[in-house]
Amino acid sequence: MPRTDDAAPQTDGLHLRVLASGSAGNCSVLLFRRGGVRRVCLIDLGLSPRRTVRLLAECGLGLHDVDDVLITHLDSDHYYESWGRPARAGAARGEPMIPRHVRVRVHERHAGAAVRAGVPAHLVVPFDCGPSGGGVFEMQHDLGGAVVWPALTAHDTLGSVAYRVEYHGGGDAATLGFATDLGRVTDSLLSHFRGVDTLAIESNYCRQMQLASDRPEVLKRRIMGGAGHLSNDEAAAAVRKVSPRTRAVLLHLSRQCNTPEAAHRAHADGPYEVVVTSQHAPTPWMRIGASSAEHSRLRPSVRVGLRGLFDGVGAA
Numbered sequence: 001m002p003r004t005d006d007a008a009p010q011t012d013g014l015h016l017r018v019l020a021s022g023s024a025g026n027c028s029v030l031l032f033r034r035g036g037v038r039r040v041c042l043i044d045l046g047l048s049p050r051r052t053v054r055l056l057a058e059c060g061l062g063l064h065d066v067d068d069v070l071i072t073h074l075d076s077d078h079y080y081e082s083w084g085r086p087a088r089a090g091a092a093r094g095e096p097m098i099p100r101h102v103r104v105r106v107h108e109r110h111a112g113a114a115v116r117a118g119v120p121a122h123l124v125v126p127f128d129c130g131p132s133g134g135g136v137f138e139m140q141h142d143l144g145g146a147v148v149w150p151a152l153t154a155h156d157t158l159g160s161v162a163y164r165v166e167y168h169g170g171g172d173a174a175t176l177g178f179a180t181d182l183g184r185v186t187d188s189l190l191s192h193f194r195g196v197d198t199l200a201i202e203s204n205y206c207r208q209m210q211l212a213s214d215r216p217e218v219l220k221r222r223i224m225g226g227a228g229h230l231s232n233d234e235a236a237a238a239v240r241k242v243s244p245r246t247r248a249v250l251l252h253l254s255r256q257c258n259t260p261e262a263a264h265r266a267h268a269d270g271p272y273e274v275v276v277t278s279q280h281a282p283t284p285w286m287r288i289g290a291s292s293a294e295h296s297r298l299r300p301s302v303r304v305g306l307r308g309l310f311d312g313v314g315a316a
Contacts, residue, residue, distance in 0.1 A: 006058045006282075009033065014146070014167040014174040014288040016198065019055045020047055021251045022279030023077050026180065027052055028200070029059070031285075034143040034169040040065040041139060041146075043163070043178055044078040049097040055282060063099050068139050070148070071106045072180055073160040074113040084118015098123060105137070107152060107161050129161070144169025151192045154183035154227050164192055167288070174289030176200065177242065180251045183227040185238045193242045197289045200249035201238060203266070204229035205257040213257050232258065236266035247273035247286065255279070 008031055009015045015031040026046035032039045040061060045052070056062055072078055083097050098104065098119065106114045108126040115121050129135040129152045139146045149164040162179035177193035180202040193199055210220060210231070222228045229252070230238070239248045250263050253276070260276045267274045277283055 008059045008061055009285050016176060016286045016288055018249065018277045018283045020279055021277040022253065024279050025080065026078050032140045032143050032146060032167060032169060037143060038065065039067050039140050039143055041068040041070060042066055043070045044072055045069060045083050046078040046080055048080050049083055066102055069102060069104045070163055071104060071110065071114065073155065073158065074110055074117055079117055081118060107150065109158055140169065149192065151189060153179065153189065155181040156227055162189060164196065172289060176288045182230050185234060190238065190241050196242065196244050197246045198249060198286065199239055199242050199244040200251055201235050202230050202252040203232050203235035203250040203263045204252050205231050205254045206262045207231045207233065209257040232263050232266040239267065244272055247275060249275045249277060251277050
């Protein structure tokens with residue numbers, strides 16, 4: 001049986017739990033719930049199938065609950081290659097580890113890479129991020145409907161996708177912004193996220209630690225050059241401009257060039273809750289959207305070190 005603090009929420013609405021975030025693997029759970037019916041969407045498949053199944057089971061969930069997967073990009077820490085391999089045991093033996101009913105949603109420029117990485121072609125649902133808004137799509141129609149706005153960001157050659165998810169199934173709209181491996185923050189991205197309840201954003205490195213590290217200069221330039229990752233200060237500046245109504249969730253901290261303390265210090269006195277993710281321990285469940293009373297309670301606070309979130313922080 002799952003522990004009480006791990007169990008999937010029983011309240012209606014949209015809930016987020018980051019299972020792991022860092023260079024050794026990324027996977028987050030979006031739980032949609034309405035009237036006793038629940039649906040699950042995963043953001044990235046960067047953990048092994050075995051570990052993902054175990055972490056979902058701790059919440060009382062399974063792959064059978066998953067309807068959709070949102071892929072940010074196909075780097076190995078965001079898509080673990082064995083998801084495309086046949087299962088070796090159980091009722092699904094011989095079938096790919098990704099269940100046949102799941103829609104794997106990827107940007108159209110990532111679709112070929114997804115198939116080459118082993119995602120069954122019939123599960124791949126490509127979208128675009130064109131100026132006409134053609135990339136917008138809907139999920140969870142029977143639970144009230146969630147609208148997803150994707151935006152392509154400047155990470156390496158093919159980019160990474162940032163997602164804005166708005167869910168109307170729990171009464172008032174609950175809105176999440178989710179962005180990792182950004183490269184840099186643009187005005188269009190700030191506009192894309194403005195007004196969200198929760199903003200999950202990478203806070204990869206401390207600039208001083210990065211410069212002082214023994215990493216090769218070419219790697220430092222890649223990370224810091226506008227097509228790699230965001231520093232703590234860049235992430236904090238973006239959060240302040242977006243001004244999330246409830247919280248900021250800091251993703252993808254570097255093991256070598258960051259600390260949880262340095263990441264959250266950049267948000268000192270911010271009028272929002274801060275949750276720092278870890279490579280090795282899931283976050284608590286977070287309800288996206290909050291009542292006025294909850295907003296009043298959460299905005300002055302900073303949550304740090306919950307259930308070992310700082311233990312063994314990982315990332316590039």
